Amino acid sequence: MAGFSSFAPWDEPGKKPLIEIKSVSKFFGAFEAIHDLSVNIYEREFFAILGPSGCGKTTLMRMLAGFETPTSGQILLDGQNIGPVPPAKRPVNMMFQSYALFPHLTVEKNIAFGLKREGVAAGEISDRITDIMKLVQLTDFGRRKPHQLSGGQRQRVALARALVKRPRLLLLDEPLGALDKKLRQQTQFELMNIQETLGTTFVIVTHDQEEAMTVSSRIAVMNNGEIAQVAPPTDLYEQPSSRFVADFIGEVNIIEGRCAPAARDGISLAWNEGSDDLRIASDATSQIGTTAWLALRPEKVGITKTRPEGTDNAVQGEVIDIAYLGNITTYHVELPTGAIIKAQESNLQRVANRGITWEDTVWVHWSADAGVLLTA
Numbered sequence: 001m002a003g004f005s006s007f008a009p010w011d012e013p014g015k016k017p018l019i020e021i022k023s024v025s026k027f028f029g030a031f032e033a034i035h036d037l038s039v040n041i042y043e044r045e046f047f048a049i050l051g052p053s054g055c056g057k058t059t060l061m062r063m064l065a066g067f068e069t070p071t072s073g074q075i076l077l078d079g080q081n082i083g084p085v086p087p088a089k090r091p092v093n094m095m096f097q098s099y100a101l102f103p104h105l106t107v108e109k110n111i112a113f114g115l116k117r118e119g120v121a122a123g124e125i126s127d128r129i130t131d132i133m134k135l136v137q138l139t140d141f142g143r144r145k146p147h148q149l150s151g152g153q154r155q156r157v158a159l160a161r162a163l164v165k166r167p168r169l170l171l172l173d174e175p176l177g178a179l180d181k182k183l184r185q186q187t188q189f190e191l192m193n194i195q196e197t198l199g200t201t202f203v204i205v206t207h208d209q210e211e212a213m214t215v216s217s218r219i220a221v222m223n224n225g226e227i228a229q230v231a232p233p234t235d236l237y238e239q240p241s242s243r244f245v246a247d248f249i250g251e252v253n254i255i256e257g258r259c260a261p262a263a264r265d266g267i268s269l270a271w272n273e274g275s276d277d278l279r280i281a282s283d284a285t286s287q288i289g290t291t292a293w294l295a296l297r298p299e300k301v302g303i304t305k306t307r308p309e310g311t312d313n314a315v316q317g318e319v320i321d322i323a324y325l326g327n328i329t330t331y332h333v334e335l336p337t338g339a340i341i342k343a344q345e346s347n348l349q350r351v352a353n354r355g356i357t358w359e360d361t362v363w364v365h366w367s368a369d370a371g372v373l374l375t376a
Contacts, residue, residue: 007217008232009042016079018043018201019064019169024073026059026225033059035225036073046195046202048212051222052248060222061171061205065094077168093167097174099158101146107133108142111161118165132160135194152183159191163198172204176211188214209249213237221245237297242376246295251330253296253341259287259373266368269294272337279312281369296371301343301364303331303356312368317341319360331356333364 009015017040026034034056041047049057062068063075066087074081082090093114101110108129115125133139136156146154155175162170175191176184192215195202206212212219213233220230221244228248229241240246243254257271257278267284268277269292280294307314320340321332324347331343343364356362 007044009045010040010218015042017041018045018078019203020074020076020079021060022074022076024060024063024070024075026056026063026068027071033225034063034070037225037227038073039220039227039230041201041203043201044199045217046192046204046215048216048219049203049205049222050209050212050219050248051207053207055222056225057205057222058173061094061173061203064169064203065092065171066090091168092171093162093165093169094171094173095158095162095175097177099146099154101154101157101161103146106143106145107138107149107157110146110157111164114161114165128164132164135163135197136160136190151179152187155179155187156190159194163194163200167200169201169203172202174206174208175204177206177208184211185214191215213249221248223248239372240295240374243293243295243374246372246374251298251342251344253294253298253301254374255294255296255339255341256291257294259284259290259292261285261288267292267373269373272335275315275336276313279368280371280373281367282373284373284375287373287375290375293374294371295374296341296366298330298342298344299328300370301341301366303333303343303345304363304365305356305360307363308365311365314363314365315341316361316363319356319358319362322356322358331362333362335364 019041021037021039024034024037025032049060051057059068063070066085070083075083111129111132112125115128133142136159138153138156138160141149141153176187179187188211204215216233218230218232219236221228221236223244229236229245236245236249240249246252246254255271257269260268260270260277262268262279266279266281268279270277278294315335317333317335319331320334323330328344328346333341333343335341341364
């Protein structure tokens with residue numbers, strides 16, 4: 001949507017959510033797939049549910065769709081408990097990973113199928129199909145059948161079929177998983193544009209963190225049936241609430257130590273006997289004397305052959321590996337503790353001009369406000 005930065009209904013006092021998931025648990029026999037989970041989703045959000053396999057994200061989506069019933073707790077849509085409402089009676093539609101298109105029907109007939117079953121008038125069906133096919137850029141493909149389409153085109157047909165019924169909530173289950181990387185990236189932006197145009201609330205379930213970070217207004221990171229953190233993508237990346245979230249979202253260096261007051265503002269982290277304490281810009285004075293962790297993104301770590309002047313933190317180590325990824329290079333540096341810290345640099349020069357190579361002794365360095373202090 002036009003600038004997620006200006007769209008934040010979750011920060012507006014008194015704003016009523018479209019979806020309220022209240023203390024929901026789900027058991028399959030003795031196994032608890034969802035544990036006492038609560039979260040709100042707002043109208044016009046593109047909300048992502050992200051997590052590793054087995055974390056409960058698909059079970060949560062199936063409960064929103066009506067394919068599973070909560071063992072306890074409630075799911076409210078516009079204030080109404082939809083737990084007893086069967087899937088076909090909910091203003092909710094779902095786009096499956098497999099697309100589930102009818103192979104014997106044309107694109108137009110695939111899209112029209114749900115409307116015909118609901119008894120929508122033929123004239124309105126025609127108008128809706130024309131509008132939705134234009135929106136998903138399939139105007140010239142109406143008479144083709146699924147086998148005559150590319151993977152990306154089939155994905156658009158499935159999306160059009162789900163949206164043509166004008167649901168209040170659209171659920172997307174790994175919708176781009178079958179596409180190659182370049183097409184997947186292109187389609188992510190198409191999804192965002194479609195969602196913004198229609199104003200429909202989207203909830204996407206994915207294990208692809210890059211996808212979730214690209215399309216969503218907020219992300220719920222799940223682990224073991226619970227939500228570890230819900231926040232906009234930038235907050236998740238820059239201010240993770242735990243080591244699990246920090247490690248799951250992007251690459252991260254995590255250094256364990258014990259907190260002590262810093263000589264200047266902030267906290268120092270005693271992490272290795274004989275090494276200088278690490279300075280962290282934090283006002284968490286209640287953590288003094290306790291074990292904590294510094295989460296530090298690789299792109300915020302500099303690397304030089306000589307010790308830099310005036311930096312808050314500098315640690316010497318040896319380059320043991322280098323990963324060249326075209327636009328960036330990641331250096332793996334072994335510290336005195338044996339731990340590995342990653343430092344990333346943008347490749348502003350040709351790789352042949354790299355000044356650092358394997359087995360070099362280097363200094364990795366970063367500012368006090370480059371990382372975040374974690375206590376869990």
